[in-house]
Amino acid sequence: MINIKGVSKSFDENKALDNVCMNIKKGSIYGLVGANGAGKTTLIKTLTGVYKQDKGSVRIAGEEVYENTRIKDRLIYIPDMLYYPTMYTVKDMARFYKGVYSTWSQERFERLGEVFKLSMNKRINSMSKGMQRQVAFWLGLSAMPDYLILDEPMDGLDPIIRQKIKSIIVQDVAERQMTVIISSHNLRELEDICDHVGILHAGELMTEKDLDDLKSDIHKLQIAFKEGVPDKLIEELDIVYSEKRGSLGLYIIRGEREKIEKSIKKHNPAVFDMLPLTLEEIFIYEMGDLGYDIKNIIL
């Protein structure tokens, strides 16, 4: 269980986090999304105890995280920019991790070696970007953490390795109730793996929801009527966005699927299609609501 309550963090004049509250259940895979500079990395660094918050509390399993070695022993953080000591090989790093993490599993480390197929005796800094990232997962997952916190984790990994890593993470969630937080711009990827999503905008957490609820609350509709769209219908619906393509209307509508379906079918539409939105579309429309728009950018 991770609880963040009223957390604010500023760098000089710049307010990076503003009164953020977040609750993440044990065994959950939580996706953190937001525009560039929304504060995702700051939030993650506060969550992992790299930064100290100016205000509020950050608790994991009921304890404050900052300078708390007992919590950090149970936590693996893979940052967006990796760092390895200059001359270290994977073997050296494994020895280091073994000394730091009380739950380090040598057996797991060796088994994962067969998955990643990387040399244990090669200097990590001489490896490619993607390989270095694989090393981070290899080491991190061998420490058998209770909390896995990932900042843009899949950056630079090939599709096969991505799938492998996802599958290992999912196994750890199923078997050991590991809690995972992932921040990413690749919403397609988050959509596949997360059960909860939080949207961060300008340092504030806008929504925090079950992904399926988020998706079942907003719909994309294509409708056409023989005699134009009835005014009464427009009043009935909570329309987020509408667009005309010839006689066909495209609408983004908030609300329950059955209710929307019922009120539209009452008016005998000539064409009626209803689609759930992808996370990417939800993100774009939610952000559009907040004035972070894409359609006004014309070069």
Next chain:
Amino acid sequence: MFHLDIKSRLPIYEQLVKRFKELIINEVMKADDQLPSVRILANDTAINPNTIQKAYRELERQGYIYSLPGKGSFVAAVAIHKNKEKLEKLKEELSKMLSEAIYLGMSSKEIAEMIDEIESKIKGV
């Protein structure tokens, strides 16, 4: 056993529910067959175990499966339920096809004749 359509816009848990229903309605999975455990299905498909759990809960709520504590989830033996769902679906498809046929100029008499023909064929065998 499961290949979910990752391009589909349907939430994954809804896809899972749909797929299991199909398997149960078409009797690929029979009454009292055990469903794969959440852990095994998560391992096989790399789907979030919480999502699988949710799909199982939904199937149980709708009466398609039952669960025994400590043993797992099993297919429930409720035939009426299955037929009702199947009929609803068929009706929907039929009405779509019939409206197209009528639009293209088929008369209700012709349709009725077709139905009689099909009926006598089925009963004749």
